[in-house]
Amino acid sequence: MNNFHIIAKPEMIFGSNTSLSAGKRLKKIGCKKVICVYDKGVKDAGLTDKIIQAIESEGIEVVHYDGVLPDPPDTVVNEAGELGRKENVDGIVAIGGGSSMDTAKGVNILLSNPGSITQYGIGTIYNKSRTPMFMIPTTAGTGSEMTNMGVITSSTENRKMIILGEGCTANVAILDPNLTIALPAYPTATTGMDVLAHASEALTIKRNWNEYSAMFAVKAIELVFKYLPIAVAEGTNMEARENMMLAATYAGIAFTDATVHMAHGIGHALGAKFHVPHGAACAIALPSVMKYVSKTDPINVKRVGKAMGLDFKDDAGSEEIGQAVADTISALNTKIGIPTLQNLNIGRDSFPYIVDLVVMDTTYFSYPIKTDKPSILAMLEEAYLRGEKRD
Structure with a gap:
């Protein structure tokens, strides 16, 4: 049998309506102001409101970023990261599919590192200090909530790049299958x-x-x-x-x-x-x-x-x-x-x-x-x- 190295996974919470526990868990680790990252489609489907209300009910301020796009371009990640920097957030919550989660991972890197996300592709070294990050998937697909990597589209090179490492690993993955029922x-x-x-x-x-x-x-x-x-x-x-x-x-x-x-x-x-x-x-x-x-x-x-x-x-x-x-x-x-x-x-x-x-x-x-x-x-x-x- 080959030698192998298993990378530590985030805490995983599974079950109906578990997404509504996000606020209590964020409060428990000391978060006071979080950026919620999602796309307009998830918002329009009514999947974000109750989760965000549950977070705010714990006295946590929420900064909204709803500009996520499919195959998230670096421009979107940079915009969301700059918002997080400006607002001095101490937590990140991704609600949505792989694009929302990958965008949030890019934000996590940018909160601790200067410049653009394109500076931090695979093989680069970046500051590993990171902000607590929760992943709440609304699709059953990417598995990004459990991985230590994300995929960003370079707008200048028109190709995909991988970001990798500690900054791309969630602290908590909340798997609420109820959130997938509305998916066409x-x-x-x-x-x-x-x-x-x-x-x-x-x-x-x-x-x-x-x-x-x-x-x-x-x-x-x-x-x-x-x-x-x-x-x-x-x-x-x-x-x-x-x-x-x-x-x-x-x-x-x-x-x-x-x-x-x-x-x-x-x-x-x-x-x-x-x-x-x-x-x-x-x-x-x-x-x-x-x-x-x-x-x-x-x-x-x-x-x-x-x-x-x-x-x-x-x-x-x-x-x-x-x-x-x-x-x-x-x-x-x-x-x-x-x-x-x-x-x-x-x-x-x-x-x-x-x-x-x-x-x-x-x-x-x-x-x-x-x-x-x-x-x-x-x-x-x-x-x-x-x-x-x-x-």
Whole structure:
């Protein structure tokens, strides 16, 4: 068994209406003025009011930042960070999906460090003193509440960058499945497929693979295949919502200590160039990626397949395993309404530019197989052909 290093996770609180406990917990650690980071959609859906009221009822002043955007650009993070600096806040509360949580992580870094968030990409050193940070997800997808990293879009380079470290780790993650009931079918599907990508990639990584992460990844995959179609079709099904929130968190734990690879690299490129929802972008790439990885790691791709509910013959070869897993993911994409490249008007003429973005992505250095541009191009081509067959 490989040696491995497990990164400490935030305190986790799970259950219906637990989000209303945020005020008491912030007060307990001495917060007097917090910045709440969210987007206008979460506000309009009525998900922030009760939480903020519960915080204010404890005598804590709330500074509002509602300018979060999808694939949060550095300009938004800098704006929110400057507001937090100006108001001299002593706590951060993120309410929303991955974009809100990633924005809050950037704010956390900026409260203790000067300048712009683009100065603090992966590999840089920054002041580790940090502000207490609470994460309250309203989607079951990114797992960002459990991770030590965030993804920010560089507005000048039009690509995604990773921020990493202590400043990106929450003190408390509050998982209230009630907050996901209002999520429409399509974002339920895309965020759910982000969970599958996190878990499948964590289970097939090479450099940081470990049995601890694998355990959480397998359970996350099992839960996605059982409950995601139900959550998409029956948004008020509480059992499905609860289990998808657990799946997202388990996958977040898995990829924090193992990391993600190719599907996220391609997904980041599609998101940066075409603003495809992150989970949809990863879902489009994932079948081809699993098929490609099975060439050198059929054992763990087979574990992915078994967690999905597939049965394999004892003598199944790598090609058979990879094809079966790829087809099963594709079938799930179709069932829950994940678009194809064709649906998104992404043509073959854009592939060379996408490939260039993929090899610049931070995940490129974590790939389980040494992968060149022609191989990435081939994966995109296969994804395109899958789309043609479906349409």
